[in-house]
Amino acid sequence: MPKITYIDAAGTARTVEGSxxxxVMETALRNNVPGIDAECGGACACATCHVYVADDWAERVGPAEDMEQDMLDFASDVRATSRLSCQIKIAPDLDGLTVHTPARQG
Known part of the structure; x- marks a missing residue:
């Protein structure tokens, strides 16, 4: 199973296995990873699962689609590698993915 590392704003890293x-959002919730609120439950209707994809993973994960980009307008401190974790599907080639959670969610 692919491993995903979540790093919070204080620098604490948590590595968990994902299916x-x-x-990435569902995996965080199942493993009680702090920093991902996911108020809409993964419907891409809020920005409370906002993460920053680590620079070395950004190309492999890919850019946000239009609907996700629209929702990122509601996120705090959006950056070039910002994504909604509900829109990142775990695949075998994402084993080792690292994402950072912002200091606060939307």
Missing amino acids: VGAT
């Missing part, structure tokens, strides 16, 4: 086909 192929699940999202």
Whole structure:
């Protein structure tokens, strides 16, 4: 199973196993990873699962689609590598993915 590392704003890293086909958000919630609120439950209707994809993973994860980009307008401190974790599906090639959670969610 692919491993995902979540790093919070204080620099604390948590590495958990994710299931192929699940999202980065679902994996965080299942493993009680702090910093991802996911108020809409993964419907891409809020920005409370905002993460920063680590620079070395950004190209592999890919850019946000239009609907996700619209929701990122509601996120705090949006950056070039900002994504909604509900829109990142875990695939075998994402084993080792690192994401950072912002200091606060939308």
